[in-house]
Amino acid sequence: MTASNHPYDVLVAGGGNAALCAAITARRAGASVVLLESAIKAFRGGNSRHTRDIRYMHRAASEFVTGAYEEEEFWQDLLGVTGGATDERLARLVIRESETLGDWMPANGVRWQKPLRGTLHLTRSNLFMLGGGKAMMNAYYDTAAKLGVEIDYETEVQELQIRDGLFVSAAAVRGGAARAVEAKSIVVAAGGFEANIAWLKEYWGEAAENFIIRGTKNNQGVLLKELLKHGARPEGDPRGCHAVALDARAPKFDGGIVTRLDSVPFGIVVNKDVKRFYDEGEDFWPKRYAIWGKLIAEQPEQIAYSIVDAHGLPRFMPSVFPPVEAGSIGELARELGIDPRALVAVVDEFNHSVRGGKFDPGSLDDCRTEGLTPPKSHWAKSIDTPPFYGYPLRPGITFTYLGVAVNERAQVIMGDERPAQNIFAAGEMMAGNILGKGYLAGFGLTIGSVFGRIAGREAARHAGF
């Protein structure tokens, strides 16, 4: 291993939103900064490439948001989704500090999109990046380069040398060649471990082979494991991951937003054994969206099939893959590769138990089943009008919750409860401190941005700036 010629003030390991926020902040403070991103340039930015909007606290409407979203409402929303699995001190810090993001991000090149009619439903609480997350990351990389941050792509930090709780140097590998990078402090912002199937298998067994990873394949959790190995205190359920229902034909990695499928409430869902296994109409889809990944993960071979008829098809966003289409339920089952007679029986039983009602996708309507197990509580309509359509579904993992504990200065808390003096974590690696459970749209970026800036500031401060 060769050593770098000069030690840097700050080493940033990772190349997503949190990493760039940290690098820009540390560099603006005057520190010399090197940022090591494991991806190739075209795929830089980690899962931030796939994001679109960011939740932030604001006291009034603006050109880009339709109304105020203040600390207490924000906190209550977070409390609601996490059911209390959050550190209130850190959470409120994120919420309060998010207020300045509306100006900080454009000052670093990010552009906001004005609300258009139609697709955007979060226009009060969230800001939308013009062009989405990749455009945001392009802007950050451009800003960082202009400021003089040294950026190395295809460079993976694999090991950390930590002595007496102090970071000394990192082993970085590029194209098989390793080098030691010394720095006065390190910001670790290298994401979760959701792309590491072998690691997922420790908790999920063979089922993890059938998971689709919605984001970057670079999130192998190498540095998360490394920090834990050095005694960092884990935070968050190791088994926990945000899993949604995806079209099974999605690519194994990096399918992003387009492979999600919103067909579930408008028909029925059966598993490989042609059995329904959960109430498809339990609640509004955006609220239920995130439980279906786990539900499918628990089915045989981790696959399920969403079945709708001609009335159901136009009710959800067009999917990127065409549905499998057939003139009869039996034929549809054959094309999906499941037992035709069983599917005909399940659909018949479902159709016979549908009761009432005035169909209204905008409310929890009274179209429900009676005497069926499991029931369908809302939007239950007979599946009787050909053509019939089927979508194969698989669990799609967005992110994992396991991370390392940090304090309000983003310092990693070690096993003895003492904060490491010059090791800082930001982004998904520590998001579990704040979002221990559940999902709040655009909040991952909020945590990453706020803690990225804190980590950058504190890392620079430790280096004397």
Place this chain on the structure above:
Amino acid sequence: MPDSKADHAVTGVEPSNGVSNGGGHPLWLRPGSLPRPRSGLDNFDLVKDGARQLTICNACRYCEGYCAVFPALEQRRIFAKADLTYLANLCFDCRDCYYACQYAPPHEFGVNIPKLMAELRVDTYREFTWPVMLAGLFKHNALAVGVITVASMLIILGLVLAFQGSSVLFGVHLGEGAFYRVVPFIAMTVPPSLIALYGFAVFMIGALRFWGETQGSVVELVDFSALWRATKDAFGLAYMKGGGAGCNYPDEKFSLSRMWFHHLVFFGFLLDLVATSIAALYHHFLDWQAPYPYFSLPVVFGTVGGIMLVVGTMGLLYLKWQSDRDPAHASMFSMDVAFLVLLFLTSFTGLLLLAFRESVAMGTLLVIHLGVVAGLFITMPYGKFAHVVYRYAALVRYSIEQSRVEGNG
């Protein structure tokens, strides 16, 4: 499997095949096995791939703040050829969506909207032109334009030498009617007028075919508020602003330089048209023949317009030379360069002629200038100028469609 259903061709991404893998899941159920981007095969159906890419866009919609293409595509679920034609001509090739795209190459989805749109536009120009047998001129446009321009120049030179002789060509001519002593007035005005009329007719045919293909009615053409909105968007180059940031041109950095150079070209061209029109008025109504004094209206407008064209075309050519070729399509690139070079030569030789009109070089410069102008006008219906016609038509269609959407709340 969808193989047997032709309508899937335009509903988007198709599974790569429907072959069952020995009793297990059909192959397409295996994650990552599809969809594949175009492989560069000649016989690959562009429309099918266009539908595939736009279906991905429609499920993503992150780019909707950049330009008109995305709000327009969000009004659709199925992308048939007519939709692609319309959307392609609505695209200003700003490339913002390409660099913002999480599915751009090397991602396996291989989404490359600027390239797709450029290729579709070449198809539009070819398909809607008249006569169809000349559609081939769009394919290797730079070559065609070059050959036609040089040929025009040689023909004019030959005619001047044959009918006027070399003493006239290389003589010094001063005062009113000086140009016409080298090339007679009739020869200088009648053929270009006929060529211009011909070009206009070709474009009218093309515009009507485009309008018909995109299901436009005649009644819609008298929607003055739509026409006004489209005209404003066209003159202001609204969609070269990329939602405020500018184009990603020549590379991934945002810049308004392409918009400003284009403004120089467009308004320079208009000023030169104005100059020519004023000169025609002088000639016919005041019986006052060219060359006109340096501070006369035709010369002032012509000079300012000419300088704008020279600067604008050089700027655009420079940007094009610097530009990222990945989101470009070769035929369109060739067409762009040919048209820009011709516009540059037209304005540059015009300015040279102005500067040296009282010298022995005047005759030669006049022949060169007229040759270039002839090349410009002859190839006008069969080159990049076509974008003016189809893009305006697409903007009118967009304007009509959006007012309908807004009207419905």
